[in-house]
Amino acid sequence: MIVAFSDLDDTLFQTRRKLPLGMDGLTPATLGRDGQPHSFCTPAQSALLAHFASSGVTLIPVTGRDQAAMARVTLPFTSWRILDHGLTLLRPDGGVDLDWRTYVLTQLEPLQDALADCTAAVTGLAAEHGCRLTRHTAHGTHFMTVFKHPDADATQLEQMQLALEKHVERTYDSGLHVIANANNVSVLPRGLGKSEAVRHLRETQFPHATLTLALGDSLSDLGFMNACDLAITPPGGQLLRTVTAAKLPQR
Template sequence: MTLPLTSPASTVVFADLDDTLFQTLRKLPGADPATLTPMTVDSRGQPHSHATPAQMALLDLLAAPHVTLVPVTGRDAAAMARVTLPLRSWRVLDHGLTILTPAGTPDPEWAAQVRAQLAPLQEPLRAGTGAIAPHAARLGARLTSHAAHGTPFMTVLKHPDADPAVLAELQDRLEAAHGPDHPLRVIANANNVSLLPRHLGKAAAVRYLLGTHLSGAALTLGLGDSVSDLPFMDECDFALTPRRGQLMRTLRALTLPQR
């Protein structure tokens, strides 16, 4: 299933989904509902996330015959099943811990690599989760553990009101305990704070696909909205980010000298 060098479908786009190709109505204040296209459903089957006209225009471009669209998402299989966007190629789920083949089955080689690398991370993950749990409870945040291939790999902290002060305190506490040399890292956005493997994630999954099944790509594009998407976008020839996303806000805040 490797993409041949001579294939006309030689452009591969690795794209984050939420807040890149679609978002919830809460993040579209003032938008005319008549102009939006439902892209996901909730657990009751009701429309949940929507694409704007600009996002639909982008999706039209990505639907061209010479383009292979590969979602690179934090969604697990159940959440991915609620995405109505037609996806026919490889899919990267669980923040990179799971790769599904075009047939929808886990790639066995990648799964074996992930299980081997997760084994030594179990104790650090338990320790980090245990240390933050009482602070999460005190602040009214919900703590959940996520697993891939039957093995825990991530702890997620959410606040019911997405209180920025609560999330900031939890992020600060986690980052203080998980420095750059720690095997676990912290990622955060407006909705949650997560603790997950430092060297096993979206970027590693994209590198694996580019080195194996998609090695014939003449052009690769990386699409993402978050700072945490930057490593996998950096694996691609070019990067594209929404103008209102976390990554663009971070870039606009930089004051680097012109040289």
């Protein structure tokens, strides 16, 4: 058995804004809240998905999307699904895995004060930089605060990232960490996320898999990608941009 654990946005599909103008052969992959196509697979992404399907590869999404956002993904996932940055597991029948839910809530409970303090510490700064603050919950419990700029202004988001990282560094025992991409900056649990969920499924559901693949485009995907046998990343993503810019000596 081959199992592929894959990030979704900007890995298996992306919005039109991130695609070359006039690209043909696009396949709708998600719907917006208005019910209209929002994100699309390129011909290459569609070919990869078709190859997985025809080869019997078990494809498992690993995404920050919650259940409502995942319901707007139109790709035919039939196995397990990892949502909420790893804090929610959906079984193949679509139901929430209650054992994982119990474990997650046990881990989240001692982080509530730290999350609230970190959020409060930068709320004023977020307003100054024009960032919208959103508290995300999993299983009815706060697990992540996201700061998003309406124009994806890199300078404003960088200031938010630096402020959040400074706060987390001062309170390292808070159990939190900061992740960032082109659209937003988030603070969430350090030891509870995508990588832990992938390892859990590997151990409990796919212990006899002969090969596990990981697909992701962001630095925040590295944890779960390192939990698999081989990793695949698209060109132009945050991962390859970072490696390209690093200019590390070859040894």
